[in-house]
Amino acid sequence: MSRTAIQTNNAPAAIGTYSQAIRHNDTVYISGQIPLDPASGELVSDDVEAQITQVFSNLKAVAEASGSDLAKALKVTVFLTDLSHFAKVNETMAQYFTEPYPARAAIEVAGLPKGAQVEADAILSV
Numbered sequence: 379m380s381r382t383a384i385q386t387n388n389a390p391a392a393i394g395t396y397s398q399a400i401r402h403n404d405t406v407y408i409s410g411q412i413p414l415d416p417a418s419g420e421l422v423s424d425d426v427e428a429q430i431t432q433v434f435s436n437l438k439a440v441a442e443a444s445g446s447d448l449a450k451a452l453k454v455t456v457f458l459t460d461l462s463h464f465a466k467v468n469e470t471m472a473q474y475f476t477e478p479y480p481a482r483a484a485i486e487v488a489g490l491p492k493g494a495q496v497e498a499d500a501i502l503s504v
């Protein structure tokens with residue numbers, strides 16, 4: 379059994395007891411990414427569109443650090459504090475993913491770490 383932690387400075391450092399991602403054999407499990415700027419560790423903006431873009435940029439950085447990329451995403455889960463922003467998620471995902479698109483779930487939540495409006499995690503093949 380091969381289990382390796384993935385870490386990159388191109389995505390925010392973990393803010394708890396977790397890894398940015400874990401690679402197990404030919405699968406990568408990316409932890410939830412919130413819209414933190416990797417350099418400052420702060421939210422990129424209060425603007426939801428900027429937050430959504432940063433989340434997917436962070437997912438992309440971790441995916442690449444794992445030896446994979448978002449084109450190999452099998453499943454993405456998106457958490458939003460306001461599901462009315464779901465159309466903006468779709469617009470942004472179209473910039474990061476191509477067909478066949480990954481399976482996806484979108485869930486409205488009461489709150490996210492650091493007051494973020496969006497978080498997403500992903501499962502990838504290598």
